[in-house]
Structure formats: structure tokens, C-alpha cells
Amino acid sequence: MAVEQLPGACWYPHGDDFEGDAHYPTEARAREAERNLREGDPLIEVTVLPFPAPCWTVTCDGGCEVDLEDGEYEWTLHLESRTEAEQVAGSYDWTVTADSRAFCDSCGAPEGAVIATRPIPGHLPRADRRGRH
Numbered sequence: 056m057a058v059e060q061l062p063g064a065c066w067y068p069h070g071d072d073f074e075g076d077a078h079y080p081t082e083a084r085a086r087e088a089e090r091n092l093r094e095g096d097p098l099i100e101v102t103v104l105p106f107p108a109p110c111w112t113v114t115c116d117g118g119c120e121v122d123l124e125d126g127e128y129e130w131t132l133h134l135e136s137r138t139e140a141e142q143v144a145g146s147y148d149w150t151v152t153a154d155s156r157a158f159c160d161s162c163g164a165p166e167g168a169v170i171a172t173r174p175i176p177g178h179l180p181r182a183d184r185r186g187r188h
């Protein structure tokens with residue numbers, strides 16, 4: 056839970072004329088997505104690549120166990136680094152404590168917790184860091 060790095064790197068379909076930002080936990084799952092794209096458009100230029108490092112995710116430690124999700128698509132957000140994860144969590148009104156626990160805006164941080172990241176209004180995640188599993 057909390058602010059955590061996934062155990063392995065995600066895979067994703069990539070191509071010049073393909074706008075996509077879904078992450079897949081295995082190469083096999085990403086290949087399946089690639090096949091579906093080709094069924095929709097046999098000429099599409101798409102390949103499957105792993106990210107250079109495992110993504111970071113944020114899960115609420117307040118008891119609700121909700122994942123930090125994209126506000127529009129409700130995908131679990133995958134971030135590039137711990138710092139980015141903490142900043143993006145802040146942009147969604149989440150609070151991150153000094154010991155890397157995360158609390159959604161409904162739960163809030165417990166009294167006495169040392170706050171590491173305060174919400175940064177207007178800081179929105181980059182679209183290419185969205186992901187889903």
C-alpha cells in the first residue's frame with residue numbers, strides 16, 4: 056500500500072500513429088492489446104515495449120484502500136518516480152506522510168502524522184503516465 060513501486064516494469068503498445076497510454080503488467084497482456092489494435096486497423100504501426108523501470112502507484116492507507124486514479128478515466132495512475140507519485144497525489148488532494156503513507160481526501164492523514172507532500176492545486180499528471188491493469 057502507500058506510495059510504492061510495482062515489482063516489475065509494465066509493458067505498453069507503442070507506435071508513431073498510435074495514441075495510447077495503457078500499461079500492462081506482462082508482455083503477454085500487452086501483446087494481446089497489440090493484436091486487438093491490429094484487428095481494428097491491420098496497417099497500424101505498433102510495437103510492444105517495456106518501460107525502463109517499474110512504475111509507482113499510490114494506495115490510500117486510511118482504511119478505504121482506494122488506488123489513486125485518473126479523474127477522467129478512473130484508471131490506476133502509474134507514475135515514473137516516487138517524487139512524481141507524491142506530487143500527483145497532492146494534485147488530487149491526497150496527503151503523503153514522511154514515512155510514505157498516503158491518504159485520500161476523504162480519509163485524510165491521522166493526527167500527528169508528519170506531512171511530506173501538501174496538495175499542489177493545478178498540478179495535473181502528464182497524460183502519458185496514466186495506466187491501468
Ligand SMILES: [Zn+2]
Pocket residue numbers: 065078079110133186
Ligand atoms: Zn505502469
Ligand SMILES: [Zn+2]
Pocket residue numbers: 115116117118119120121158159160161162163
Ligand atoms: Zn482513503
